Amino acid sequence: MKNIKIVNFLVCLMLTMPLISVAQSYELPEHTSFKMPNGLTVYLMEQSDVPVISVSVTLPGGAIYDGDQGGLASLTASALKHGTQNYTKSELDENLDFVGASLNTYAGKETAGLSAKFASKDQEEVLKLIKEVILNPAFEVEEFKKEKKRVLVSLEKEKESPRSVIGDFFNKMLYGDHVYGNKTKGFKSTVSTLTIDDVKDFYKAHYLPNNAAISIVGDFSTKAMQKKISKLFAHWKAGEISEDLSKQLIPKPKETRVLLVNKGDAKETTFYVGSRGISRNNPDYVAIEVINTLFGGRFTSMLNDELRVNSGLTYGAGSKFRTYKYGGSFNISTFTATETTEAAIDKTLDVLDKLLKSGIDEESLISAKNYVKGSFPTDYETTTQLADLLTDMFWFDFDQSFINNFEKNVDALTLKKANQIIKEYFPAKHLQFVLIGKSEVIKTIAKKYGKLIEVDIKSEPVSAY
Amino acid sequence: MNTLAFSQIEAEAVETFTLDNGMKFLVVEDFSIPNANMYLFYRVGSRNEHQGITGLSHFFEHMMFNGSKKYGPKLFDQTMEYNGGSNNAYTTKDVTVYSDWFPASATEVIFDLESDRIADLSIDPKMVESERGVVLSERRTGLENSPWRSLGQAVQATAFQEHPYHWPVIGYEDDMKHWTQQNLEQYFETYYAPNNCVVVISGAVEADEIKRLAKQYMEPIPAQPDPPEIFLTEPPQNGERRITVQKDVASPYMMIAYRTPETKDEDYYALDILSSLLTNGKSSRLYKSLVDNQLAAGVFVNFGFSFDPSLFSIYVVTNADVTTETVEEKIYAEIDKIKVSGITDQELQKVKNQKLMEFYKQVETIDGKSNNIGAYELYFGDYKKMFDAPAHFNKVTIEDIQRVAKTYFTKSNRTVGVLKTDVEE
Numbered sequence: 001m002k003n004i005k006i007v008n009f010l011v012c013l014m015l016t017m018p019l020i021s022v023a024q025s026y027e028l029p030e031h032t033s034f035k036m037p038n039g040l041t042v043y044l045m046e047q048s049d050v051p052v053i054s055v056s057v058t059l060p061g062g063a064i065y066d067g068d069q070g071g072l073a074s075l076t077a078s079a080l081k082h083g084t085q086n087y088t089k090s091e092l093d094e095n096l097d098f099v100g101a102s103l104n105t106y107a108g109k110e111t112a113g114l115s116a117k118f119a120s121k122d123q124e125e126v127l128k129l130i131k132e133v134i135l136n137p138a139f140e141v142e143e144f145k146k147e148k149k150r151v152l153v154s155l156e157k158e159k160e161s162p163r164s165v166i167g168d169f170f171n172k173m174l175y176g177d178h179v180y181g182n183k184t185k186g187f188k189s190t191v192s193t194l195t196i197d198d199v200k201d202f203y204k205a206h207y208l209p210n211n212a213a214i215s216i217v218g219d220f221s222t223k224a225m226q227k228k229i230s231k232l233f234a235h236w237k238a239g240e241i242s243e244d245l246s247k248q249l250i251p252k253p254k255e256t257r258v259l260l261v262n263k264g265d266a267k268e269t270t271f272y273v274g275s276r277g278i279s280r281n282n283p284d285y286v287a288i289e290v291i292n293t294l295f296g297g298r299f300t301s302m303l304n305d306e307l308r309v310n311s312g313l314t315y316g317a318g319s320k321f322r323t324y325k326y327g328g329s330f331n332i333s334t335f336t337a338t339e340t341t342e343a344a345i346d347k348t349l350d351v352l353d354k355l356l357k358s359g360i361d362e363e364s365l366i367s368a369k370n371y372v373k374g375s376f377p378t379d380y381e382t383t384t385q386l387a388d389l390l391t392d393m394f395w396f397d398f399d400q401s402f403i404n405n406f407e408k409n410v411d412a413l414t415l416k417k418a419n420q421i422i423k424e425y426f427p428a429k430h431l432q433f434v435l436i437g438k439s440e441v442i443k444t445i446a447k448k449y450g451k452l453i454e455v456d457i458k459s460e461p462v463s464a465y
Numbered sequence: 466m467n468t469l470a471f472s473q474i475e476a477e478a479v480e481t482f483t484l485d486n487g488m489k490f491l492v493v494e495d496f497s498i499p500n501a502n503m504y505l506f507y508r509v510g511s512r513n514e515h516q517g518i519t520g521l522s523h524f525f526e527h528m529m530f531n532g533s534k535k536y537g538p539k540l541f542d543q544t545m546e547y548n549g550g551s552n553n554a555y556t557t558k559d560v561t562v563y564s565d566w567f568p569a570s571a572t573e574v575i576f577d578l579e580s581d582r583i584a585d586l587s588i589d590p591k592m593v594e595s596e597r598g599v600v601l602s603e604r605r606t607g608l609e610n611s612p613w614r615s616l617g618q619a620v621q622a623t624a625f626q627e628h629p630y631h632w633p634v635i636g637y638e639d640d641m642k643h644w645t646q647q648n649l650e651q652y653f654e655t656y657y658a659p660n661n662c663v664v665v666i667s668g669a670v671e672a673d674e675i676k677r678l679a680k681q682y683m684e685p686i687p688a689q690p691d692p693p694e695i696f697l698t699e700p701p702q703n704g705e706r707r708i709t710v711q712k713d714v715a716s717p718y719m720m721i722a723y724r725t726p727e728t729k730d731e732d733y734y735a736l737d738i739l740s741s742l743l744t745n746g747k748s749s750r751l752y753k754s755l756v757d758n759q760l761a762a763g764v765f766v767n768f769g770f771s772f773d774p775s776l777f778s779i780y781v782v783t784n785a786d787v788t789t790e791t792v793e794e795k796i797y798a799e800i801d802k803i804k805v806s807g808i809t810d811q812e813l814q815k816v817k818n819q820k821l822m823e824f825y826k827q828v829e830t831i832d833g834k835s836n837n838i839g840a841y842e843l844y845f846g847d848y849k850k851m852f853d854a855p856a857h858f859n860k861v862t863i864e865d866i867q868r869v870a871k872t873y874f875t876k877s878n879r880t881v882g883v884l885k886t887d888v889e890e
Binding site for chain 1: 542546555566571594595599600601602603605611713716762825826
């Protein structure tokens with residue numbers, strides 16, 4: 001494969017092309033929204049190209065509410081599917097599988113949610129099951145024990161892959177004890193103590209309609225669907241919303257640190273270099289995305305060009321701003337053979353330094369703008385993508401002008417502003433490094449970059465480093 | 466079934482034409498978003514290699530981005546991205562596929578880029594060396610991050626002893642370090658010919674305009690003699706094969722792979738249904754018997770498309786306190802149940818319903834349309850088979866399921882691989 005899918009990719013000086021701007025208007029399809037008496041916000045959007053319907057539910061029940069019970073939000077979300085007052089777990093599984101429907105419940109960092117997709121002819125049946133899962137979960141203890149064991153096994157298994165765990169180590173380095181450092185799946189030490197009563201309590205406290213949204217996108221009639229949803233969720237009782245601890249201040253890195261994570265049998269070093277980022281509602285969000293595209297967000301980006309194309313040190317290098325409601329992170333990510341670790345880290349820092357010192361030029365900026373505009377519509381093509389967009393609009397509190405004015409906002413970014421944004425948002429000091437690899441070989445290299453902290457990959461990033 | 470009531474998802478939505486040089490085009494007009502894509506399917510994969518040049522098809526995939534006559538090194542990607550487009554590519558045992566995604570207004574630029582590299586690729590020795598480092602990193606990172614990679618390669622090499630499916634698509638590390646300039650030049654000439662390529666385009670484009678651009682940009686590229694046929698066939702397997710691999714893991718990984726026929730074989734549909742029946746969803750037979758019963762952390766089947774007879778592979782991650790023998794026996798017990806008692810009408814109908822949903826998801830995006838239409842054209846010999854798939858699945862009977870289970874799921878037809886920490890025990 002040419003590019004790895006999970007890393008976001010990479011600079012570019014277009015000397016052969018005239019300065020052209022790609023223009024293609026894309027507008028959010030029509031939709032309606034309303035708020036039910038219990039506070040549930042409902043979004044409906046008709047899309048009839050294919051006879052399917054997607055549903056997305058979002059509510060504030062993510063890992064930021066775990067406290068010291070890491071993994072509780074996630075286990076609660078999974079337990080919703082362990083049977084309900086009116087369906088056993090196997091009836092639920094069989095009914096969904098029989099019509100080829102998918103219905104998943106999950107917890108992320110900030111929110112918990114449900115995501116479903118099914119044929120429109122099966123809407124009566126599946127919507128009923130969605131309601132059952134959210135409103136009437138039975139929390140059967142035997143199923144809970146089985147799920148807990150599956151989670152404990154997967155927590156062991158994820159240690160086999162540096163790529164699966166590096167983000168968790170990085171988050172703990174960066175956020176420390178702030179709730180954004182909470183690991184969604186939890187730890188062996190915390191998950192093993194969780195009980196069914198913990199799950200029931202978490203559900204009672206967080207699964208409330210008054211700060212929740214449901215979006216339904218697909219082949220249906222809005223009028224009929226409005227009636228159906230109003231009836232299905234009428235008995236969901238509002239309650240008191242918990243305090244959102246993520247509003248607390250995120251500590252600022254005070255020194256450059258290197259977390260060296262030993263993986264004894266490693267043949268390569270996987271690493272992140274980063275710092276604090278931005279929140280989703282940052283007014284410069286679009287501009288930052290355009291610049292990150294140039295720096296590490298596409299194949300020809302500065303990072304991929306230097307680390308992959310020019311030097312063959314890696315299969316891929318990129319960078320990303322990960323945004324939450326009240327904060328976020330920025331990180332560069334790549335990997336290289338153990339013996340080229342130093343060369344790859346040095347080049348990574350050179351590229352960052354170049355961005356900070358020299359900024360970008362007009363040609364590159366046009367290219368990046370064209371690129372983000374050109375791929376934008378493909379992010380909102382399926383019923384599932386559109387349903388997720390609507391619940392994201394709810395959670396992050398942005399409206400359709402984000403979609404409808406996207407091109408305009410991208411075009412409005414001037415070179416002067418772009419270079420200001422680089423200085424403001426890309427980290428120049430106190431970088432946080434995480435290196436996963438063979439410690440005995442790369443330790444002396446790691447020390448060079450900052451204050452060294454050593455752990456083993458089998459360790460759990462439970463408390464701040 | 467009312468699948469044919471939707472204009473976007475019927476075979477008539479595809480327009481086809483073939484240029485004088487043998488390059489075939491399949492075009493789907495779809496104006497739902499202002500974007501389009503171009504997929505180029507070349508009939509070349511690791512199947513066309515031999516020991517000494519293993520991995521070359523995949524490496525060539527990378528070299529196609531490293532400069533041609535008009536667009537020198539880096540300019541393919543830079544030009545595409547400047548025009549709002551992006552791309553990727555993948556190589557399998559059988560095919561190499563290039564995909565471009567772009568605003569429909571950039572269609573002509575994409576034709577210019579693609580035709581330049583098919584007609585006049587330059588293979589710069591400097592680029593060859595840096596790209597060699599890239600694919601070595603790709604191989605290494607695959608092995609580093611997934612135990613399935615090592616186990617899958619070992620099982621494949623054991624199940625196929627003569628046929629080219631014996632080696633991994635990425636290649637042997639030593640071959641990767643020794644491909645020569647001449648290997649690459651010869652590969653280009655043999656396989657990168659317009660007559661060895663099917664092009665699929667979907668999106669906000671008009672078929673007539675695509676035809677005009679195809680004639681202008683692609684038709685002048687001369688056809689080449691057909692590539693040599695792959696005459697190696699794998700001799701029948703006459704006994705169970707077993708293989709063990711060492712890697713430090715929390716609990717063992719296991720694969721059970723049965724030899725099965727190529728995609729064009731009439732048993733494809735029954736086998737594919739069987740694969741869903743075993744592991745698709747929480748009500749599937751192996752999920753219930755293994756995962757629900759706490760014997761395994763996960764189980765899935767891989768039964769993909771292939772030009773030549775290949776494998777139906779069951780993958781299991783066992784739980785730490787369970788032996789692989791216990792899990793293996795459970796799997797055979799479930800397979801035997803199907804051989805002896807068949808399956809229920811309800812189960813068969815369930816998988817057919819799931820297949821219809823799968824089809825809807827395939828045609829929901831312009832990307833899914835192109836990728837799937839092209840794959841059906843190559844592996845089934847006709848893109849129309851994609852639109853007929855729900856009907857073909859509907860024809861499968863319980864007797865068919867039982868028959869294919871008995872035919873292929875035998876002890877002497879399987880290869881069993883186990884990856885674990887302690888291989889001396």
